[in-house]
Amino acid sequence: MSLVNKTTGQILPVIEVIQQVREIIWNWKHAGETIAFVPTMGHLHEGHLALLKQANALGTKTVVSIFVNPMQFGKNDDFDEYPRTLDDDLGKLYEYNVDFVFAPSVDEVYPGGGECASFIDIPGFSSMLDGEHRPGFFPGVATVVNKLFNIIQPNIAVFGEKDYQQLMVVRQMVNDLSMPVEIRSVTTVREADGLAMSSRNGYLNNEQRSIAVGLYGCLERVVEAVRQGEDPNFEVVHATHDLTEQGFIVDYVVVRRQQDLSVPQPGDKALIALAAARLGSVRLIDNIPFELSE
Numbered sequence: 196m197s198l199v200n201k202t203t204g205q206i207l208p209v210i211e212v213i214q215q216v217r218e219i220i221w222n223w224k225h226a227g228e229t230i231a232f233v234p235t236m237g238h239l240h241e242g243h244l245a246l247l248k249q250a251n252a253l254g255t256k257t258v259v260s261i262f263v264n265p266m267q268f269g270k271n272d273d274f275d276e277y278p279r280t281l282d283d284d285l286g287k288l289y290e291y292n293v294d295f296v297f298a299p300s301v302d303e304v305y306p307g308g309g310e311c312a313s314f315i316d317i318p319g320f321s322s323m324l325d326g327e328h329r330p331g332f333f334p335g336v337a338t339v340v341n342k343l344f345n346i347i348q349p350n351i352a353v354f355g356e357k358d359y360q361q362l363m364v365v366r367q368m369v370n371d372l373s374m375p376v377e378i379r380s381v382t383t384v385r386e387a388d389g390l391a392m393s394s395r396n397g398y399l400n401n402e403q404r405s406i407a408v409g410l411y412g413c414l415e416r417v418v419e420a421v422r423q424g425e426d427p428n429f430e431v432v433h434a435t436h437d438l439t440e441q442g443f444i445v446d447y448v449v450v451r452r453q454q455d456l457s458v459p460q461p462g463d464k465a466l467i468a469l470a471a472a473r474l475g476s477v478r479l480i481d482n483i484p485f486e487l488s489e
């Protein structure tokens with residue numbers, strides 16, 4: 196299927212079948228194109244569009260995937276409710292120089308009823324922070340990203356830093372398995388009040404939306420205090436208490452090393468404050484990377 200923008204006449208091919216993607220990619224590879232790829236689950240917002248801008252700047256061809264990946268949702272997660280807004284998403288993509296959108300069905304990606312016997316696991320990351328709170332999530336992400344890389348064969352893939360642990364997982368997978376893909380990242384895009392953009396923000400009711408920004412505020416206070424020399428362990432306990440008072444159910448607030456998300460050691464300078472917390476059934480994550488001065 197191809198969509199034509201009635202105003203500009205621009206064509207946006209939308210491909211659902213892996214074999215058709217392979218044919219295009221084969222031609223591009225032989226023509227020496229540099230393929231930049233942005234994997235998404237759709238419901239696109241400014242954060243995704245920033246990834247696209249980066250991809251446009253880095254490649255001679257830009258490919259976007261829109262696929263809500265069942266393998267990264269747990270039994271109690273929101274797979275069925277996850278917003279699927281393909282028409283709106285395609286409308287947004289016209290503004291960018293996207294060469295095609297890969298929007299496969301679940302059966303196309305996981306033939307035989309959504310099952311996938313093989314999977315990629317990176318044990319360190321899948322058992323900490325989001326991995327601990329969402330068992331199966333990172334193996335699901337790593338496996339589908341690997342599949343998408345095998346299908347699109349990008350030279351470059353662009354990910355958002357809001358999902359910092361996911362970015363670490365993808366980098367680790369690419370390094371460990373010698374995948375010929377350069378991973379680039381883009382800083383978190385925020386609403387005017389500071390709330391990190393996320394496809395899940397749309398689930399928040401008005402009251403929750405006004406509380407949600409507290410997550411970023413809380414991380415800002417942790418970062419400021421640690422920069423002033425306060426003990427990170429004390430600050431995260433304090434922040435957890437603050438968030439709970441505001442109405443969040445807190446999964447974690449931590450300060451870790453940027454490099455590998457391990458617990459900081461004396462002398463570490465490149466740190467990151469990360470948090471995950473729920474408002475009702477909506478789970479929000481955010482982070483702020485920061486450097487300590489000498």
Ligand code: PAF
Pocket residue numbers: 234235236262264267336339340358361
């Ligand atoms: O960040 C996301 O939207 C998803 O986890 C990804 C990377 C597209 C894999 O399904």
